[in-house]
Amino acid sequence: MSVLDLARPDIREMQAYSSARMEASGGTVLLNANESARPPSFPGGDGLNRYPDPQPRALVETLAELYGSTPDRVLVTRGSDEAIDLLTRAFCRAGQDGIVISPPTFGMYAVCARIQGAAVVEAPLAADGSLDADTLVAAAGPSTKLVYLCSPNNPTGNLVGLGTIERIATALAGRALLVVDEAYAEFAGTPSATQLIDAHENVAVLRTLSKAWSLAGARVGTLVARAEVIGLLRRIIPPYPLPSPCVDAALAALGYEGRRVQRHHVHEVLNERARMAAALATVPGVREVLPSHANFLAVRFADPAGAYQRLLSAGVVVRDITKYPGLGDALRITIGTGNENDRVLAVLRAGASA
Numbered sequence: 001m002s003v004l005d006l007a008r009p010d011i012r013e014m015q016a017y018s019s020a021r022m023e024a025s026g027g028t029v030l031l032n033a034n035e036s037a038r039p040p041s042f043p044g045g046d047g048l049n050r051y052p053d054p055q056p057r058a059l060v061e062t063l064a065e066l067y068g069s070t071p072d073r074v075l076v077t078r079g080s081d082e083a084i085d086l087l088t089r090a091f092c093r094a095g096q097d098g099i100v101i102s103p104p105t106f107g108m109y110a111v112c113a114r115i116q117g118a119a120v121v122e123a124p125l126a127a128d129g130s131l132d133a134d135t136l137v138a139a140a141g142p143s144t145k146l147v148y149l150c151s152p153n154n155p156t157g158n159l160v161g162l163g164t165i166e167r168i169a170t171a172l173a174g175r176a177l178l179v180v181d182e183a184y185a186e187f188a189g190t191p192s193a194t195q196l197i198d199a200h201e202n203v204a205v206l207r208t209l210s211k212a213w214s215l216a217g218a219r220v221g222t223l224v225a226r227a228e229v230i231g232l233l234r235r236i237i238p239p240y241p242l243p244s245p246c247v248d249a250a251l252a253a254l255g256y257e258g259r260r261v262q263r264h265h266v267h268e269v270l271n272e273r274a275r276m277a278a279a280l281a282t283v284p285g286v287r288e289v290l291p292s293h294a295n296f297l298a299v300r301f302a303d304p305a306g307a308y309q310r311l312l313s314a315g316v317v318v319r320d321i322t323k324y325p326g327l328g329d330a331l332r333i334t335i336g337t338g339n340e341n342d343r344v345l346a347v348l349r350a351g352a353s354a
């Protein structure tokens with residue numbers, strides 16, 4: 001039994017597309033990929049005439065170290081959104097297989113499943129927003145291939161402990177791949193599920209530079225999983241997924257100075273999150289501020305539509321999450337700069353007294 005037994009047989013048998021850049025290395029006159037021999041003329045254009053490395057070694061090694069894993073267990077993707085799509089396509093046969101999600105949660109799991117023609121089974125979070133391990137495991141049936149667990153969860157901000165994640169992985173062994181989405185892990189400061197992969201071949205972890213590393217525009221995500229799973233996904237990932245300017249941006253962000261700034265930035269978010277949670281709880285019209293381990297707060301309002309409109313009229317855009325189950329009165333507010341957060345508080349306080 002291998003975790004690959006869960007994957008689509010046709011994908012397992014497929015050969016990866018072999019791109020020109022993969023086939024030849026070491027040459028200095030590159031005439032094998034129909035690139036332009038001349039770089040573009042604008043400043044910073046050097047090297048852009050060449051196709052990028054499909055999985056740049058320096059970035060793979062840096063991300064492996066950052067996430068407590070090894071290079072053979074790392075796949076760098078265009079945002080973790082792409083990793084979700086690749087997992088869905090590699091594991092779920094259209095019209096036959098499916099995924100399990102715990103709503104309210106991140107929307108892309110279900111979107112990718114629907115595009116692939118995979119069924120979406122829901123194991124809702126408990127009324128207090130916590131994840132019940134037994135409910136999640138029980139929802140995984142014979143056709144389930146992927147079980148998603150988002151921690152800290154978007155949009156509620158709640159965290160699932162590593163012990164619980166491990167129990168779920170054990171219960172799903174041989175039945176499904178447990179995909180742990182840690183997009184907001186840096187704001188929680190808890191140990192990563194990547195350390196479970198040694199003992200649990202059915203655990204895969206999603207990470208991203210989009211949130212705590214300030215690089216949403218560069219689209220750099222990482223899947224950490226067993227080498228067999230990484231190898232399988234490399235058969236279906238597009239040949240050159242990572243634009244070279246994005247790779248350079250990621251390496252800069254992960255350098256010594258970049259890491260120093262990142263720690264400072266995350267620290268600022270945590271301080272502001274605590275300040276906003278306390279302040280929002282005293283605003284008339286706020287029913288509840290959900291405890292959050294991420295860089296946002298889910299806030300229940302007596303009049304969510306009114307609060308949304310007042311903020312919008314003042315130029316502040318927050319996320320309306322009232323369509324999520326159990327959050328019919330809630331807005332999700334990202335933690336901004338101190339000044340931006342003050343503006344949110346001022347608008348809500350003024351509106352509440354009007």
Ligand SMILES: *Cc1c(COP(=O)(O)O)cnc(C)c1O
Pocket residue numbers: 078079080081082106150153154181183207208209210216219220221
């Ligand atoms: C933002 C987010 C992502 C997507 O991140 P990208 O790397 O930018 O694609 C994945 N999962 C969750 C839960 C998110 O909130």
